[in-house]
Amino acid sequence: MKITETKCKTALSKSSLPGLDYSLNPYRGCQHNCAYCYVPNVLRIPRNDWGSFVEARKNIPIVLSKELKKKKPGVVGISTVTDPYQPVEKKYKLTRYCLEQLLRYDFPVHIQTKSNLVTRDIDIISKFSETEVMLSIGTLNDSERKSLEPFSSPIQDRLNAMKQISETGIKTSVFFGPIYPTIKKEDLSKIIDTFVSHGAKEIMVDKFNLKPGVFINIENFFPKNKHIMKNIDYYNDLFNEIKKIGQKNNVKVFSAF
Numbered sequence: 001m002k003i004t005e006t007k008c009k010t011a012l013s014k015s016s017l018p019g020l021d022y023s024l025n026p027y028r029g030c031q032h033n034c035a036y037c038y039v040p041n042v043l044r045i046p047r048n049d050w051g052s053f054v055e056a057r058k059n060i061p062i063v064l065s066k067e068l069k070k071k072k073p074g075v076v077g078i079s080t081v082t083d084p085y086q087p088v089e090k091k092y093k094l095t096r097y098c099l100e101q102l103l104r105y106d107f108p109v110h111i112q113t114k115s116n117l118v119t120r121d122i123d124i125i126s127k128f129s130e131t132e133v134m135l136s137i138g139t140l141n142d143s144e145r146k147s148l149e150p151f152s153s154p155i156q157d158r159l160n161a162m163k164q165i166s167e168t169g170i171k172t173s174v175f176f177g178p179i180y181p182t183i184k185k186e187d188l189s190k191i192i193d194t195f196v197s198h199g200a201k202e203i204m205v206d207k208f209n210l211k212p213g214v215f216i217n218i219e220n221f222f223p224k225n226k227h228i229m230k231n232i233d234y235y236n237d238l239f240n241e242i243k244k245i246g247q248k249n250n251v252k253v254f255s256a257f
Contacts (some may be wrong), residue, residue, distance in 0.1 A: 001031060001052060003088055008057040011098070012071060013062035020110060021074025023081075025142060028055040030082045032114060032152040035218045036178055039081045039168070041211035051151075052089050062098035068105045075130075085115035087151065099124045112136060114152040116161035116216040123169055132171040134204070135162045139180040140191055146223050148180075159198040166199025176242070177206025177256060180224035181234075185241050192237035192245045205242055206256035207235040 006028070030037070033051030040050040069089040073092055078084045099121060108130035111118060118133060125131055135158045139145060142155045153161075159168040166172040174195045183191070195203060208214065208229045211233075218225040230236045239255055246253035 001056065002053050003056065004101070005058045006055045007059045008063055008247040008248070010067070011060050012014055012067050012076065013078055015080060017077060017080060019075060020077040020080070022076045022107075023079070024076050024098060025058050025067065025079040025082050026084060026092075026098055027079070027086065027088065027158045028057065030052045033086060033150055034152065035112075035148045035221065036208055036214055038209040040133075040212040041213070043080060043215050044065060047213045047217065054082075054086070056088060056092045056094060057093070058092070060072045060094055061101055064098050065101045065104075065119065068101060068107065070205070071107075072203070073105070073107055073212055075110055077083075078109055078111045080112075083113050084111065084117060085113045085117040087115075087117075089115075103127055110134065114154045114158065116147065116157040120149060122165060122170070125152055126168050126170055131164070132163050132173060134173045134175050135159075136175040136177070137195070138176065138178050139183065140194060141180070141182070142254045144180055144221075148218065159194065162195075162200065163198040165201060166201075167185050171201055171206065172199045173202040174200045174252055175204050175206065175256075177204065179205065179235065179238060181208075181222050181228040188238065188241050189245055192242060192249065192251070196249045196251055200251060202252045203242065203246060204241050204256050205235075207232075 012022040031054055040047045046237045051082055090097050106129050110132045112134040114136045137158055140155055143157055162172045
């Protein structure tokens with residue numbers, strides 16, 4: 001893993017994602033090395049290079065502090081193309097430093113991560129007037145997680161992190177995606193109950209984003225289920241069932257696809 005320090009010219013970028021006004025990415029590249037990640041396509045990075053490097057934007061807290069004086073208040077998504085709490089954050093603390101700047105102006109923040117490191121910053125996150133922490137979880141099977149998301153936090157660690165954050169009063173949610181193709185309809189009640197019991201107030205559901213090169217990269221992990229990843233009816237069927245379960249649990253469920 002090659003880790004380098006770089007400088008950025010801008011910190012906040014306009015976001016076209018639903019519910020977000022800005023995106024903030026303290027890092028370029030990601031150590032989690034998820035096999036299904038579509039970001040290399042978005043950033044035009046060779047897929048073979050993805051997961052082998054991280055660029056830490058060392059000056060981003062300073063740049064952010066200057067931009068916040070002029071920017072119109074809006075929801076800031078942290079992060080949208082890399083995980084803000086990937087392992088390198090333990091050393092650089094760029095996400096934490098950016099949160100400190102955002103708190104000065106009390107910009108609403110939406111944090112999405114696969115890492116339990118997010119619990120380190122509860123002391124800051126809890127002070128915002130409006131904030132949400134979303135844990136990305138595509139399966140409860142940690143053996144499968146190790147295959148496709150080798151350097152991300154174990155599933156139980158994410159669930160425990162969500163529960164800990166929820167118990168402080170911070171809004172917590174789950175990005176249930178991409179749904180692993182080994183999941184069957186009869187598995188959903190247990191999965192959703194697990195999310196809810198660990199504090200999830202909302203659940204966003206997503207399928208595999210099969211950008212060029214993604215399917216080839218992951219098909220060997222699911223030899224018996226790979227046909228499902230291209231079957232939109234499979235995902236629609238699961239989503240409808242998840243909505244039913246969510247209604248019973250008084251949890252909002254919405255689709256990202």
